[in-house]
Amino acid sequence: MSDAHILLVEDEPNIACGLIYNLEAEGFRVTHVKTGEEALSVPTGDVALVILDLMLPGIDGFEVCRQLRAIDPRLPILMLTARGAEVDRVEGLKAGADDYLAKPFSLDEFLLRVEGMLRRSEWYRPADSAQTTYVFGGNTVHLHEQRAETAAGEIVLTELEVRMLDYFIRNEGRIVERKQLLKAVWGVSPDTETRTLDNFVVRLRRYFEADPATPIHFQTVRGRGYRFVRAGDK
Numbered sequence: 001m002s003d004a005h006i007l008l009v010e011d012e013p014n015i016a017c018g019l020i021y022n023l024e025a026e027g028f029r030v031t032h033v034k035t036g037e038e039a040l041s042v043p044t045g046d047v048a049l050v051i052l053d054l055m056l057p058g059i060d061g062f063e064v065c066r067q068l069r070a071i072d073p074r075l076p077i078l079m080l081t082a083r084g085a086e087v088d089r090v091e092g093l094k095a096g097a098d099d100y101l102a103k104p105f106s107l108d109e110f111l112l113r114v115e116g117m118l119r120r121s122e123w124y125r126p127a128d129s130a131q132t133t134y135v136f137g138g139n140t141v142h143l144h145e146q147r148a149e150t151a152a153g154e155i156v157l158t159e160l161e162v163r164m165l166d167y168f169i170r171n172e173g174r175i176v177e178r179k180q181l182l183k184a185v186w187g188v189s190p191d192t193e194t195r196t197l198d199n200f201v202v203r204l205r206r207y208f209e210a211d212p213a214t215p216i217h218f219q220t221v222r223g224r225g226y227r228f229v230r231a232g233d234k
Contacts, residue, residue: 004048004118005029009039009064011056022107036064044072049118054081062095069096073156074146076117093199098160100196116186120163134169136217136230139208141165150207164200168228177225201226
């Protein structure tokens with residue numbers, strides 16, 4: 001997807017110029033806007049990825065992310081911000097971001113994240129799975145339709161959420177190490193240091209656990225990784 005159309009929402013000229021130069025050098029088409037209002041006016045029909053700064057004049061990145069997610073629940077969104085605190089990362093993921101990169105970041109890591117997100121979106125084909133509907137607890141997940149029915153109501157899933165759910169379900173009962181998830185779901189090096197993965201598990205628990213603070217489906221295996229269990233299934 002080297003010719004993929006990327007929407008860059010960044011108000012700092014120096015950062016924007018550097019990102020545009022390097023993205024275009026990789027073969028991507030880039031539309032650059034400086035405000036949240038401009039971002040929401042861009043048709044997203046052929047946009048493959050949104051790179052979204054958090055600190056914007058006018059509408060902030062959190063609200064832009066929420067509105068973009070409402071327009072297109074499957075649009076990959078990479079959030080960039082100077083606010084690297086855990087609470088901000090979690091808030092960004094709650095708003096609907098698929099990944100989160102704190103400033104300052106290396107160009108290599110940035111391009112790796114971009115290419116990984118585009119590759120995951122291209123790779124995933126629900127029809128490749130013989131079974132695309134899974135039931136566990138009080139939840140029904142329709143992978144092909146990228147939606148789920150939960151106790152809290154129906155939700156629309158992003159591409160990355162579907163890939164992560166599919167990987168957990170296909171490895172039901174097994175301990176899945178963080179490095180496995182990083183490579184298989186994120187498409188990045190197993191040695192990459194990131195809390196995004198853990199924040200995504202928090203998101204899945206919020207969707208599917210009756211008590212997210214005491215998960216029974218998406219369990220933490222201390223020092224190893226995670227394990228998915230269909231508790232209550234016969």
